[in-house]
Amino acid sequence: MNSEWILSTQGPKTFARLPILGTTASRTLEENAIQNHPPGYLMQRAGLALAKLSLAVAPHAHVFWIACGRGNNGGDGLEAAIHLHQWGKEIHVSMPAADKPLPTDAGLAFARARQAGVAIHDHAPDHWDICIDALLGIGLTHAPTGTYADWIGLINSRSCDVISADIPSGLMADTGDAPGACVNATHTLSMLRLKPGLLTLHGRDVCGNLWLNTLGLESTAEPTAWLNPMPAAYHRPHLSHKGSFGDVAVAGGTRGMQGAAVLAARAALQSGAGRVYLALLPSANGEASVKVPADLMQRHTDALQPQQLTLVAGCGGGEEIAHPLPRWLLESKHLVLDADALNAIAASADLQTLLQGRDVDTTVITPHPLEAARLLGCSVGEVQADRLRTAQLLAKQFKCTVILKGSGSIIAAPDRLPHINPSGNGKLAIAGTGDVLAGMTGAALARHASAWKAACAACYHHGALADQWVKRTSLTASGLLESI
Numbered sequence: 027m028n029s030e031w032i033l034s035t036q037g038p039k040t041f042a043r044l045p046i047l048g049t050t051a052s053r054t055l056e057e058n059a060i061q062n063h064p065p066g067y068l069m070q071r072a073g074l075a076l077a078k079l080s081l082a083v084a085p086h087a088h089v090f091w092i093a094c095g096r097g098n099n100g101g102d103g104l105e106a107a108i109h110l111h112q113w114g115k116e117i118h119v120s121m122p123a124a125d126k127p128l129p130t131d132a133g134l135a136f137a138r139a140r141q142a143g144v145a146i147h148d149h150a151p152d153h154w155d156i157c158i159d160a161l162l163g164i165g166l167t168h169a170p171t172g173t174y175a176d177w178i179g180l181i182n183s184r185s186c187d188v189i190s191a192d193i194p195s196g197l198m199a200d201t202g203d204a205p206g207a208c209v210n211a212t213h214t215l216s217m218l219r220l221k222p223g224l225l226t227l228h229g230r231d232v233c234g235n236l237w238l239n240t241l242g243l244e245s246t247a248e249p250t251a252w253l254n255p256m257p258a259a260y261h262r263p264h265l266s267h268k269g270s271f272g273d274v275a276v277a278g279g280t281r282g283m284q285g286a287a288v289l290a291a292r293a294a295l296q297s298g299a300g301r302v303y304l305a306l307l308p309s310a311n312g313e314a315s316v317k318v319p320a321d322l323m324q325r326h327t328d329a330l331q332p333q334q335l336t337l338v339a340g341c342g343g344g345e346e347i348a349h350p351l352p353r354w355l356l357e358s359k360h361l362v363l364d365a366d367a368l369n370a371i372a373a374s375a376d377l378q379t380l381l382q383g384r385d386v387d388t389t390v391i392t393p394h395p396l397e398a399a400r401l402l403g404c405s406v407g408e409v410q411a412d413r414l415r416t417a418q419l420l421a422k423q424f425k426c427t428v429i430l431k432g433s434g435s436i437i438a439a440p441d442r443l444p445h446i447n448p449s450g451n452g453k454l455a456i457a458g459t460g461d462v463l464a465g466m467t468g469a470a471l472a473r474h475a476s477a478w479k480a481a482c483a484a485c486y487h488h489g490a491l492a493d494q495w496v497k498r499t500s501l502t503a504s505g506l507l508e509s510i
């Protein structure tokens with residue numbers, strides 16, 4: 027029953043497709059397990075795992091501050107305290123005072139801790155070397171208040187290691203929202219299963235290193251989502267030719283905005299597409315304002331034969347992209363829609379109908395949160411408030427595969443469980459990296475012929491390139507695609 031290292035701040039430590047459970051599904055799993063085990067069984071396992079991880083993280087720490095809330099998350103902390111106390115460590119256990127009784131499992135842990143000789147204070151210590159944050163778990167319902175908020179502030183004020191039990195206190199388990207004070211952990215030990223909030227929105231910034239301990243519970247229950255796995259390496263047979271890996275055309279680049287289209291086309295080429303065409307929009311008069319590598323074949327947009335290729339449309343397309351879009355939506359064998367193509371679709375009910383009429387596994391849309399908001403006719407705040415739900419809504423409404431970009435990109439498609447992507451980091455938050463993703467998705471779609479598989483693979487690889495960026499210089503979109 028060892029804890030598994032899932033993510034470091036440098037990227038994924040696991041390459042598997044792991045289940046992710048929202049709060050409701052986690053509670054069902056927990057309740058089923060509680061019925062089959064003696065009282066306190068899971069919490070005792072959680073406490074042992076927490077104690078072991080804290081020792082592994084800070085073997086020379088003298089004082090362990092174990093900050094416990096008055097729910098079952100606090101119970102995990104109390105169980106950890108019992109072990110650390112028995113192992114001869116100096117511990118300071120704090121729990122806010124209140125008249126309200128503890129829930130059953132936490133109450134049991136409280137009694138066990140008292141019996142083991144653990145002192146439980148209603149104040150924080152003056153000094154500590156490592157903190158176990160067991161204040162709030164998946165029971166958080168609103169921004170932390172009172173002593174909870176004060177102790178979260180205190181935890182964050184020191185530069186010591188912080189191990190969060192289950193989830194950093196103050197983070198919403200389903201969405202990654204942090205409505206108020208939130209612990210900034212160096213390590214988070216998720217119990218039973220991963221939660222969506224650990225992996226998207228604020229989750230990645232406050233979790234530090236993410237660990238998982240299943241507490242020995244197997245379950246066949248359907249998860250809420252999956253962690254997007256590292257795709258299998260694809261094999262290029264010796265007996266192959268340029269037609270074996272599909273043709274990609276990148277269409278976009280209105281006058282003065284051609285860099286985006288060239289970036290996407292170069293990314294498709296670097297990703298192994300057999301042939302890549304660059305189709306600049308008519309206002310460009312066939313002339314690129316940026317250098318076009320000789321390996322890209324330039325074509326007039328009217329000369330493209332979309333029935334036979336994977337078309338990546340949008341990059342730097344401006345408003346002009348709206349004119350050829352109806353034909354492309356009707357005729358393209360495979361389609362990746364990004365940026366201005368998405369803005370055009372958001373503004374036109376006719377284009378939306380055409381998109382909805384396409385075969386479901388032939389199209390990928392790659393909106394960032396603002397583009398997603400335009401498509402759904404809502405605010406960016408509403409998009410970000412529940413990114414998993416937003417991506418699923420987009421997939422259902424437009425009948426295609428969606429990559430909702432941002433911290434913890436979500437990949438969704440109709441009638442599938444979504445994936446949350448674990449690779450990538452803040453270096454990607456620069457202009458042009460979205461064009462690179464569109465080009466990579468185009469190349470993957472030309473190869474896989476499945477929008478879903480292409481989106482999952484491209485999203486993972488794109489993030490992994492940023493995780494592997496070790497140069498001292500800042501990441502650039504060109505640098506990113508050259509590292510493919």
Ligand SMILES: NC(=O)C1=CN([C@@H]2O[C@H](COP(=O)(O)OP(=O)(O)OC[C@H]3O[C@@H](n4cnc5c(N)ncnc54)[C@H](OP(=O)(O)O)[C@@H]3O)[C@@H](O)[C@H]2O)[C@@H](O)CC1
Nearest residue numbers: 068072096097098099162163164165167168169170171192
């Ligand atoms: N049972 C088991 O076997 C297992 C349980 N496990 C563990 O249980 C955790 C879930 O426990 P949970 O459901 O008790 O919720 P939890 O996160 O402790 O919070 C509830 C407390 O917080 C309070 N509170 C809420 N919001 C607040 C706020 N904003 N500001 C201030 N207070 C606030 C709330 O107060 P109330 O709102 O009720 O007044 C209540 O007192 C889970 O994350 C995992 O760690 C695992 O080890 C697996 C085995």
Ligand SMILES: [K+]
Nearest residue numbers: 162191193195
């Ligand atoms: K916690």
